Amino acid sequence: xxxxxxxxxxxxxxxxxxxxxxxxxxxxxxxxxxxxxxxxxxxxxxxxxxxxxxxxxxxxxxxxxxxxxxxxxxxxxxxxxxxxxxxxxxxxxxxxxxxxxxxxxxxxxxxxxxxxxxxxxxxxxxxxxxxxxxxxxxxxxxxxxxxxxxxxxxxxxxxxxxxxxxxxxxxxxxxxxxxxxxxxxxxxxxxxxxxxxxxxxxxxxxxxxxxxxxxxxxxxxxxxxxxxxxxxxxxxxxxxxxxxxxxxxxxxxxxxxxxxxxxxxxxxxxxxxxxxxxxxxxxxxxxxxxx
Amino acid sequence: xxxxxxxxxxxxxxxxxxxxxxxxxxxxxxxxxxxxxxxxxxxxxxxxxxxxxxxxxxxxxxxxxxxxxxxxxxxxxxxxxxxxxxxxxxxxxxxxxxxxxxxxxxxxxxxxxxxxxxxxxxxxxxxxxxxxxxxxxxxxxxxxxxxxxxxxxxxxxxxxxxxxxxxxxxxxxxxxxxxxxxxxxxxxxxxxxxxxxxxxxxxxxxxxxxxxxxxxxxxxxxxxxxxxxxxxxxxxxxxxxxxxxxxxxxxxxxxxxxxxxxxxxx
Numbered sequence: 119x120x121x122x123x124x125x126x127x128x129x130x131x132x133x134x135x136x137x138x139x140x141x142x143x144x145x146x147x148x149x150x151x152x153x154x155x156x157x158x159x160x161x162x163x164x165x166x167x168x169x170x171x172x173x174x175x176x177x178x179x180x181x182x183x184x185x186x187x188x189x190x191x192x193x194x195x196x197x198x199x200x201x202x203x204x205x206x207x208x209x210x211x212x213x214x215x216x217x218x219x220x221x222x223x224x225x226x227x228x229x230x231x232x233x234x235x236x237x238x239x240x241x242x243x244x245x246x247x248x249x250x251x252x253x254x255x256x257x258x259x260x261x262x263x264x265x266x267x268x269x270x271x272x273x274x275x276x277x278x279x280x281x282x283x284x285x286x287x288x289x290x291x292x293x294x295x296x297x298x299x300x301x302x303x304x305x306x307x308x309x310x311x312x313x314x315x316x317x318x319x320x321x322x323x324x325x326x327x328x329x330x331x332x333x334x335x336x337x338x339x340x341x342x343x344x345x346x347x348x349x350x351x352x353x354x355x356x357x358x359x360x361x362x363x364x365x366x367x368x369x370x371x372x373x374x375x376x377x378x379x380x381x382x383x384x385x386x387x388x389x390x391x392x393x394x395x396x397x398x399x400x401x402x403x404x405x406x407x408x409x
Numbered sequence: 410x411x412x413x414x415x416x417x418x419x420x421x422x423x424x425x426x427x428x429x430x431x432x433x434x435x436x437x438x439x440x441x442x443x444x445x446x447x448x449x450x451x452x453x454x455x456x457x458x459x460x461x462x463x464x465x466x467x468x469x470x471x472x473x474x475x476x477x478x479x480x481x482x483x484x485x486x487x488x489x490x491x492x493x494x495x496x497x498x499x500x501x502x503x504x505x506x507x508x509x510x511x512x513x514x515x516x517x518x519x520x521x522x523x524x525x526x527x528x529x530x531x532x533x534x535x536x537x538x539x540x541x542x543x544x545x546x547x548x549x550x551x552x553x554x555x556x557x558x559x560x561x562x563x564x565x566x567x568x569x570x571x572x573x574x575x576x577x578x579x580x581x582x583x584x585x586x587x588x589x590x591x592x593x594x595x596x597x598x599x600x601x602x603x604x605x606x607x608x609x610x611x612x613x614x615x616x617x618x619x620x621x622x623x624x625x626x627x628x629x630x631x632x633x634x635x636x637x638x639x640x641x642x643x644x645x646x647x648x649x650x651x652x653x654x655x656x657x658x659x660x661x662x663x664x665x666x667x668x669x670x671x672x673x674x675x
Contacts, residue, residue: 157625210634212625213625213626213627213630213631213634213636214625214636302656302657302658303593303596303597303656305596351588351590351591351592351622352445352590352591352592352595353445353522353537353590355445355592356445356446356522356537357519357522359465359466359483360466360481360483360517360519360524361519362483363466363483363484363485363486364465364466364483365465365484366465367465368465368466370592370593370596372593372655372656374655
């Protein structure tokens, strides 16, 4: 019983790191963006750091849960938490933020909340370090499991967007009522009728082709009304409209809300009588699918 | 078919020829004020010009010293006249249109955030309006972005929150940090303003501070720890008792302010 109690802080920290690492691994581009918002590194360096941190976090989480090299793992976990705290503190001190409507992790919490949460995780690491058994030998199975978690995390982050993880990672699922979607400020009433919602990056090179395809739906009998959501600023909308001439509403929604609906853009979903009826990724649906 | 209804169909067809939505069977099309651009004709600013969105993305320009209002239609990248007598302004200042635009008088170019076209041999340039910066009054904000006024007028605030705010007696300053370039500020700040106006509490005063784009290095934003807009700071005796970062996760923004006041001991 005592050994289980001694292992609890280590396992708790391991679970936190494992889950956090897996979520980042399922959407590595978003993690790259988040690292960029801290303003410490950007571009390829942010991508390199992201793809390094994801397997490190997952493998460390697995090692802590399994008790692999328990003291070393606890020390590494504590150092990783300390590094996150220092990065956050630096970003705060530099006034880094996410602008308009993003409200990511750097913005949506107060310094006190961030400090409290990170201090709790750091304390878990320190306790786990001091409670970890010294000099225990690790059976071969643990070595294999930790190595597998490392390789698995690398594979996950590299192949993430080819894997069907959207239903797990995003909140957009077929059958879900639109009232349950995280859209705090949609001025469009999706609760009744038939709608095709396009989640767009207005600056993407393919935006013109998408507008052309969506505009053509107006001639398809029985096609739903189209509305596009984007998470940007006023100028972006103007540029999009005057360049491409959308024949449908282009509506700003909070990027923080939009992000919960996609891993990659563009994404399209049909809403019928208040429920998500179908989802398309990458390209608008064929007109025949809308009849 | 009545003549006016036919005209509306023609207007809608000109503005929305590719819209998937059917043309609304109405004689009058209400317009939404747009504050994205400022107008210059032959290099001279036209401060009296007003702009309105028509349909999903076309733009109607009034008061720009041309023969008639101008319709910039995004669907076919054309510029047309819209008959001045078809523009209706009601007692509350809302603008609607009735009638049909002319045949195209030209086309526009969109480049580097600017719309350029020729009308009556004159060069018309629509360029992005500079953002508001620094402390602002509500009147200044509405003058810059008229849609704030519309949204304030149309919003129905949470009655319970208004009742609480109206009885709240402790002197409270509400500092609202926003960007005139931020659509989410435009969606949420008018709601808070309307709630405060409805409460008409003498103890509450709202202050507006406009931030530039990329405000990370702005001294005011840094001093106040603003990392996203809109952010609302609630201060009593000069001390911050709470802040709302972005819209509330659920419920109304005025209810979120009430929650802060309740937890601060008010």
